[in-house]
Amino acid sequence: MANSSLTAIKRNLDHYIGEKIMLKANGGRKKTIERTGVLEETYPSVFIVKLDEDNNSFKRVSYSYADILTASVELTICKDDGQVKITSGI
Template sequence: MSKNSLSEIKRSLETHVGAKIMLKANGGRKKTIERTGVLEETYPSVFIVKLDQEQHAFKRVSYSYADILTESVEVTVCNDEGQVKITYIEH
């Protein structure tokens, strides 16, 4: 894993703190978990998402930037019209 790639992902997410995002995460055993919420905070190794309360049992979830790099998590940032703005997938 390249440290530069992780720092680039972190930098990209930092610009969208407070934005509505959609997450697609690998739930194991061929399950995909889809969640929506607001990108609340970025830290040196993880980012925090405050989930929409009516849809989820948990209030917040955290993922590492390595999850995005390894394609375990796909983060899509949406604009006010609900259209996809940016998708982070490292190929």
């Protein structure tokens, strides 16, 4: 079941490559990291986000689809006609 959920998350993200996104990640110790960038690429196990350069010390970050499945990372796609939140769907 988990493998099919991870595949579904990847397929969902594939539609949004090149789109602007906001992500919230668990930074540990009750700390949440919020970043904006562009969904650059999806791979079989991870996705890559190119961050907005002026706000971040890193140029790119990667997260696994399991991070979305376990809600360690919240991903929101920013589109002209509104926002789309990517979830595990469970």
